[in-house]
Amino acid sequence: MADVPNGEQGCASPLELFNSIAAQGELVRSLKAGKASKDEIDSAVKMLLSLKMSYKATVGEDYKADCPPENPAPENNSGLGSAEAEEDFVDPWTVQTSSAKGIDYDKLIVRFGSSKIDKELVNRIERATGQKPHRFLRRGIFFSHRDMNQILDAYENKKPFYLYTGRGPSSEAMHVGHLIPFIFTKWLQDVFNVPLVIQMTDDEKYLWKDLTLDQAYGYAVENAKDIIACGFDINKTFIFSDLDYMGMSPGFYKNVVKIQKHVTFNQVKGIFGFTDSDSIGKISFPAIQAAPSFSNSFPQIFRDRTDIQCLIPCAIDQDPYFRMTRDVAPRIGYPKPALLHSTFFPALQGAQTKMSASDPNSSIFLTDTAKQIKTKVNRHAFSGGRDTVEEHRQFGGNCDVDVSFMYLTFFLEDDDKLEQIRKDYTSGDMLTGELKKTLIEVLQPLIAEHQARRKEVTDEIVKEFMTPRKLSYDFQCFCFDT
Secondary structure, X not given: OOOOHHHOHHHOOHHXXXXXXXXXXXXXXXXXXXXXXXXXXXXXXXXXXXXXXXXXXXXXXXXXXXXXXXXXXXXXXXXXXXXXXXOOEEOOOOEEOOOOOOOOHHHHHHXXXXXXXXHHHHHHHHHHHOOOOOHHHHOOOEEEEEOHHHHHHHXXXXXXXXEEEEEOOOOOOOEHHHHHHHHHHHHHHHHHOOOEEEEEOXXXXXXXXXXXXXXXXXXXXXXXXXXXXOOXXXXXXXXXXXXXXXXXXHHHHHHHHHHHHOOOHHHHHHHHOOOOOXXXXXXXXXXXXXXXXXXXXXXXXXXXXOOOEEEEEEEHHHHXXXXXXXXXXXXXXXXXXXXXXXXOOOEOOEOOOOOOOOOOOOOOEOOOOXXXXXXXXXXXXXXXXXXXXXXXXXXXXXXXXXXXXXXXXXXXXXXXXXXXXXXXXXHOXXXXXXXXXXXXXXXXXXXXXXXXXXXXXXXXXXXHHOOOOOOOOOOHHHOOXX
């Protein structure tokens, strides 16, 4: 770990703290690259977060990799509040919190500078589409946005927009948490009736993971089957592998190069924490994830139109990529993409732990049998219940930390039933075993139906989804002048 002079973070100067954070960040990345033990990595990450909290308390502002402190620190009277604000750590690769309730999303909105999805916006979406808002909107699972009002303005004025989301295929096995953005994107595609592009970042996983190119591409194809099984309209959906599409689309690669020209190494270091030890592939990758935000990256769909805005539903940890994209967009003559951000799907062991494809008990996987689902929920789902039945009946359970209840907020459609479960569990009328049984009864058919749909997805269907082609859409202004 990075050494701090005098052995005390509080005694270090701002510059010493700055250098210590840079060194500790380098250590964390080298531990991850070297596949160190989880405990060793977690310990190093905690030290990094502690150093960053000390830096903010000393300097009065957040640490930025490309902005070393130049002046003595201003007085900081916020005390404990500053430390609490920095308890959660979120970037595209690490999500960490010490709270059993999970990430504090209100603080994350402030830190990222996005806007809260409030009741007024949800009502406007309902008016625009004529459809009941998706449960993810009703329950705050999609909780934050950038420029969604612009998208609604466009839609109400019969102007086109398109959807873009993606998946980093790191293994064949996807879990239910991976489905969240796709379930919601499917709903958006249906209610707005617009084209959708889905990026499979197999190149990213090759750069970050110990995979061959063939493995990364193979995972992309397998994951595409699970995505297609969500029910996307083949006439309005283009799924593409970066490894495939980059080589066949001049429009896409031209946009990658434009973005690369307008983002400095210092900027990507500051945004993503890259260091001099990272490969140039990693450093340049953010431009590839940014490129689908611009319509002329897909000439087969939009021809050479550059003015069609993009809406990106994604988890909030992907926002740094698109903050960079939104900064670049006006400088290269394109509209800024709009975003809808989701919360994180909790691991079975609790919202402060992380799901892992290498730990089969950390989540419900899309390949699990009904028996495996029942066993996992009963054995591993973190409970908000009391130690004894008597205590639980007297004091009730805590839905804020109970994973079974959290999962029901994602997958139980009936709002009234969910509210009744919350009341019954909080009052002690419902026991933990009964709550888990309810979740099992929701998950088993949901997973079984997904598996049945996936079996119908042939290699030929995948190939059709992944073939660059014209898509169908209804907006009059999608008609192109010749």
